[in-house]
Amino acid sequence: MGENGAGKSTLMKILAGNVARDAGVIEIDGQRVEIATPADARRHGIAIIHQELNTVPYMSVAENLALGKEPKTRFGMLDRQRMTQDAADKLDRIGAKIDVTQPLGSLSIGMQQMVEIARAVGEEARVLVLDEPTAALSRTESEQLYSLIGQMRADGVGLIYISHRMEEVWRLADRITVLRDGRYVGTEIADDLTEGQIVSMMVGRDIADLYGHGPREPREPLLRVEGLRGNGVGPFDLTVHAGEVVCVAGLIGAGRTEMARLIFGADARTGGQVWIHGTQSAPVDPAAAIAQGIGMVPEDRKSEGLFLEHSVKDNIAISTLEDLSWMGILRRPKLRAAVSERMAQLRLRSNAIDLPVEALSGGNQQKAAVARWLLRDSQVLILDEPTRGVDIGAKREIYDLIDTLARQGKAILVISSDLPEAIGIGDRVLVVRDGRIVHDMPSAEATEEIVMLHATGARAATAQATQHKGARP
């Protein structure tokens, strides 16, 4: 475990032979080994399941599994029958029921991951590294993966599992190693650790210190949503008051992002209402939502939030151009001054204004994304995973920013998969499961256990825990 940028992925790249080590020793079975290329890693039985899959979507499952070592007939032709049989055997070994003749791209991400694992198992991997494998998986798919992992452990495969998600680490791990800032912090038996201990190992400081904020006084309701549904989620109701920070917790795939997109008009809604300041608003598209005072910073700022090649100025100003122009003609000095002012407010270096936004660090990119809505003076801010991919220092700055904005009377809805954050930075916590809000509580009363209980559905969670403990060797 470790924060983003702690060096987990780099360590894995060294193991995989993608990055050369500067110093140190890698031993397998007590034997010192040299891993300079991916082929070396494979020869020593190390297999890596990347978050982004290395597969050819248009080829069949069998073709993918045989890639690079296709069986040949006596005449040097592709032995299709054997290829299909081999693939079916490999998938059988991990208990996956997949039709090997369909194109890989037609499978869900979870199934594709199964295929990757089948490949690793087929290659007799002795050490399997999984880099945040459940990040893109649905709940059911994650469960399948967990049971497969249990089975591999029973078969004597060594597993390195990289994860941010406390609950799965708890379920899966025998030992937990924490990295921070590219350094080894420590390794402990999982059962001997508490969550708080892990977090303080990861962040290197007290949690209260990281998330803490002064008392806030929420006022009148600013954003009100009733019976909103569409895009496979809802119907749901929620209210965010002026001056309030509301955090939305839940498992990945629970539908939180979809809910945010509905409020913002980014996806078509099939029913329900949204009120801003008591005025009924029915955002049919983001442009309408923005006009009514809503701003959203999407989860994936690189692909959905920012124009990476364009200047910081253009990125910040894009949603406010009408106000900074006359008859469609930009008032450039005014625009520049307004952007500079917001940048200063967010402590973004002023000489970055003309740089492409991709030249900024993750934290500063996020600030630029928020600055867009500050410039627009949006009253309702929806921040989807605002601290993903930013380092600890920048996190603290973003929390401070959220606090300041709330104190200015804005209504702020934060989606966070980071439980301590979801509990620590807001006034209320909403828990989402299967596209609905299943629990609403003041942050002061929230604990990670309560949130997880509701996020997973309590009964299911207990049952799984028992089952899992029983399955441990």
Next chain:
Amino acid sequence: MSSPNPKPAFDFAKWWDRVGILLVLLALVVFMVIAAPNFTRVDNILNILRAISINAILAAGMTFVILTAGIDLSVGSIVAVSGVVSVLAAVAGVPAPLAILLGMAAGAACGMVNGMLSAYLALAPFIVTLGTMTFLRGLAYTLTEGKPVVSSTLSFKALGSGYWLGIPIPVYIMAAVYLISWFVLERTTFGRHVYAVGGNPTAARLAGVKVKRVTATVYVIAGVCAGIAGLIFSARVISAQPTAGQGYELDAIAAVVLGGTSLMGGRGRILGTLIGAAILGVLTTGLILLNVPFFTQLLVKGAVIIFAVAIDSLKQRPFLFGSGKRPDGTTPPDNKATS
């Protein structure tokens, strides 16, 4: 951002962005001046300007389209349709200003069809305009029953062959198109929206940009530009030619790409396009002056396009030309080394 300011090292990529393509043009001109003594004569320079005006005007419209990561293969056919419409109107006795407006309107209407199909039905622009390219060519033939309509007394023939203050009228039109295009792209909200849509359509929509409307509009702009080009063309040849403009779309795309505009959208400058069109024009005229055979001209033109675009692409690789540093002094993570 915490890193100190980097030393102002020579940054090839940045430098090339600003002046690179202009240098190519200057080098070409210098070469021509030395090799072809007639090149610098005023009438020759005016000839070059007039000769490039049609392609340059098409390329201006094409720049809008390519900035949104689209493509318009139908502009050559629109040249024919709008020329045919305006000449037929003029022959039928429609006053010249109205005939000119009709020609431009025909271009706009063709562009509207491209835009609607590409933006609102979300069809691939390449396929849509490949279809309209053929369709509109067919329309031009149908309107003229397959043969040119010659009108030696064409009311608006000054658009093609006229002069004002010793400078050909098409050159004024070209200048006006570029001034307006530059202003729209650099100084208006619409221009910023064009760049935004090309840079990242998803982000543009979430930032409140009306992506579909912007996308449709750029095809209308390309259509109007093609309409203007069609007017100039038919005024030059004082006739309606259903075969007009064949292959012009490729020259226009070449000018845009030579000018440094990315086919992926979101990056490029309208003045680069003008320089790109000028390079093609100087090459063509210069090679003729040098009595280079037509076949060889094609070889040279093709090679120059590839050369210029190759430099533009190579500059993206810092280990060849740059310091490998980001503008804020940090080193970018190596994205290619993984997975």
